[in-house]
């Protein structure tokens with residue numbers, strides 16, 4: 482039985498084996514020895530790793546940035562804000578506020594795109610408030626962004642450390658796609674992308690699309706088709722990361738500026754959510770992507786070929802995950818006895834009468850382009866997040 486044929490673990494089996502594997506020194510290497518792990522994730526035992534965090538703060542972005550800046554496994558080469566949850570006029574100063582709160586003004590912050598590649602910006606102020614921090618107010622930052630656009634900064638850092646830099650995008654992928662468009666060799670020099678984005682189980686802004694991919698689906702498609710090893714931490718797992726009042730109390734008890742700032746953001750965000758009728762949340766989507774890079778044993782990963790819907794009238798931004806084990810790939814006539822996943826083709830929509838008569842086969846072999854997180858040990862994730870923010874670990 483190969484890794485594609487192996488039945489998925491149940492959640493109970495995952496949590497049980499996760500705890501056991503943690504005791505043994507790492508869930509994925511032990512419990513999934515035959516699964517291929519992306520290079521970015523294989524390395525996390527050694528660290529620190531050069532990373533660039535591309536972000537649209539954003540309540541969960543803000544906490545993710547604070548987590549990252551308190552994590553010795555990460556050597557943060559730059560933070561590159563992008564328009565997303567709120568316009569760049571907010572995401573840029575919010576990112577600068579976070580580096581000041583964390584005492585990490587040594588990290589360069591470079592202003593990114595004000596709008597998606599080909600679309601008008603759609604924001605998520607309904608979830609993050611007009612200021613992106615759920616209404617939590619912090620002083621104007623004194624720190625200035627560097628005098629270089631985000632995409633150029635990404636390009637230069639990757640060129641300076643070829644094969645060493647992992648990109649951690651937790652917002653729309655506009656800056657990353659722009660950097661790839663600037664330099665045709667760049668993708669081959671990037672160690673990996675570990676992103677918060679996408680979903681194989683329905684969206685959160687439309688029934689089809691997750692917010693980050695919805696905002697700039699053309700950029701997302703460029704990234705997924707770039708050949709960079711991708712780990713997709715999407716709604717399939719981030720929906721299981723609801724911040725609670727207990728977490729808030731732990732943050733409030735933390736005697737350091739990061740914990741106090743995180744508590745202020747969390748309190749405002751919880752209140753903002755409750756006022757809008759949400760009985761749980763907000764989810765810590767972005768922190769999970771960062772945490773999954775720091776400690777891959779938090780996530781169960783499965784290989785997929787992921788593509789992004791860009792032309793759908795209702796579905797643009799949907800991420801489609803092709804996987805032979807899901808039985809969703811067609812076999813070519815005559816290959817029924819061939820159990821090799823690599824021989825299975827990937828199909829798009831059938832051609833219309835008005836359009837081309839070419840085959841709907843868009844890839845004639847199944848070659849995965851992403852590891853998709855399909856389960857998470859939420860309790861251990863929150864131990865890491867709250868522990869690091871509050872200063873307990």
Ligand code: BDR
Pocket residue numbers: 539540541542566605608651652677685691692693766767
């Ligand atoms: C993603 O969208 C944003 O609202 C969050 O910051 C997160 O990156 C979740 O869909």
Ligand code: CA
Pocket residue numbers: 536537538539541542565566651652767
């Ligand atoms: Ca975000």
